[in-house]
Amino acid sequence: MNAIHVIHPQTGSAFELKKGEILTVIDPQGQQVCDMVLFNLNDHKEKISSGKTMDFEESILISAGHYLWSNRSQKMMAIKEDTNGRNDFLLAPCSPETFQIMYDKQDYHPSCLDNLHQNLLKYGIGIDDIPTAFNIFMNVQFSKSGKLKVFPPTSKAGDLVRFEAKMDLLVGLTACSAEDSNGGTFKPIHYVITDAEGLINP
Numbered sequence: 468m469n470a471i472h473v474i475h476p477q478t479g480s481a482f483e484l485k486k487g488e489i490l491t492v493i494d495p496q497g498q499q500v501c502d503m504v505l506f507n508l509n510d511h512k513e514k515i516s517s518g519k520t521m522d523f524e525e526s527i528l529i530s531a532g533h534y535l536w537s538n539r540s541q542k543m544m545a546i547k548e549d550t551n552g553r554n555d556f557l558l559a560p561c562s563p564e565t566f567q568i569m570y571d572k573q574d575y576h577p578s579c580l581d582n583l584h585q586n587l588l589k590y591g592i593g594i595d596d597i598p599t600a601f602n603i604f605m606n607v608q609f610s611k612s613g614k615l616k617v618f619p620p621t622s623k624a625g626d627l628v629r630f631e632a633k634m635d636l637l638v639g640l641t642a643c644s645a646e647d648s649n650g651g652t653f654k655p656i657h658y659v660i661t662d663a664e665g666l667i668n669p
C-alpha cells in the first residue's frame with residue numbers, strides 16, 4: 468500500500484472522498500500550486516463555488532477555519548489546517564487559452580483545465596462543468612484599486628493543507644502547469660487520504 472499519492476509535474480488526478488475522510492494536500496518541494504475542484508459524488512451538478520465560499524466566509528483569503536461551499540449553499544469541506552496560509556479562489560484553472568492570451572504561446576501547453584478534464588472524464592464530467600478551482604498554495608496579490616498580480620507561492624517544502632469532507636465528494640487535483648503561478652518551474656504535488664481517526668486509506 469502506497470499511502471502517499473503523487474501527482475507528477477503538469478498532471479492531475481481524480482478520486483472519491485467519503486464524508487468524514489481527511490484529504491491532506493502537500494507541496495513536497497515548495498512553491499507549487501495545486502488546483503482543486505469538488506463535486507457532490509451523487510449529483511455532479513452540485514460543485515464547489517468560489518462565490519458562495521467568499522460570501523459565506525466573508526473573505527477572499529480562504530484558509531484554516533473556513534469551509535468550502537457548494538453552488539447549492541452546502542458545506543463541501545472544512546479546512547482543518549493550513550501550514551502556509553495563502554491560497555487563491557479568484558482565478559479559474561489555467562487552460563490552453565491562458566497560454567495563448569497571457570503568455571503569447573501558440574504551441575500546445577499543458578494546463579490545469581485539460582488535466583482536470585482528462586481525469587474527471589471517467590466520472591462523466593464535461594469540460595464546461597469544471598468550476599473555478601480552489602487554488603491551494605497560489606499567491607495572488609491585489610491592490611486597493613483591484614489590480615491583480617500572480618506571485619510565486621510562499622509555500623516551503625512540506626507545507627500542507629488538511630481538508631475534512633463534509634459530504635461524499637468527487638475530487639479533482641492538479642500540479643499546476645502555469646509558469647507564473649509556480650515560480651517558473653514545475654514540481655509534483657502529494658496527497659494522502661485518511662479516515663477520521665487518522666488511519667491511512669489506500
Ligand SMILES: [Zn+2]
Nearest residue numbers: 561579643644
Ligand atoms: Zn494551473
